[in-house]
Amino acid sequence: MVKDILRTYRGFFVLLGLCFVMFFFSPLLGRKVFAVALQNILFMLSVIPPVFILVGLFDVWIPREKVVKRLGEASGMVGIGIALALGALAAGPLYAAFPVAEVLLRKGVSLRNVWIFLGAWSTMKIPMLLFEIQNLGLVFAASRYFMSFLGVLAIAFLLDRFLSLEEKNRIYLPFETP
Structure with a gap:
């Protein structure tokens, strides 16, 4: 021990x-x-x-079925929007996002939406945006936020596209409910 x-x-x-x-x-x-x-x-x-x-x-x-419907593989743009909003409206350091991401995976959320959630949490928080507008100006803040938005989506979609089904299943395996 x-x-x-x-x-x-x-x-x-x-x-x-x-x-x-x-x-x-x-x-x-x-x-x-x-x-x-x-x-x-x-x-x-x-x-x-x-x-x-x-x-x-x-x-x-929150029942698994509701989460899968809104954030699962077939959620489309609604799931992307919810994942972005969950991450952008969150408060706290990034290490607090990982337990949330684990529960999202156990609830059947698509990997793409989990990556979007984590990316939004780390780069697109609304309080950070407000701080940037106040201290660095609207043009800078809007530019950075828009580029973060594009970057988060690009990374999530590229990961989703280039990971094989076997690799995705290996990621999902520890989070499957018995």
Whole structure:
């Protein structure tokens, strides 16, 4: 059991060891590193639990059939629009999107729409757009947003086109319901 924990969190323990070495050679810098690491851990602990609660509620309350109808393989432009809206209206860091994407895959959402959702979450958030309009101007913000829109769609459609059915099935396999 201890071996499994060490193997699973090997990277974490290596970085923790490096922090201790840094603290030993440069105590001031080591304190700063630990303070930043603690701040990041506390932030993650404030974001992840609410995300898991919301994802769990979505998983239980929304029937698979409704999700497949609106975001599945045959959803067409409606599914693309919903995936874009879900990603663009989301709040929080990108790592919070992956549990949502997992539930979407388990609910039968097409890979294309999951990629659109993740792309929109990472590049097309509405709060980011408002910040850019205020600080960088409307022309820049609109240009960047439009190019992000095109990029997200292009990447999703290219991935959908060039992945073989076998590769897609391998991605879906861990998320199939028993």
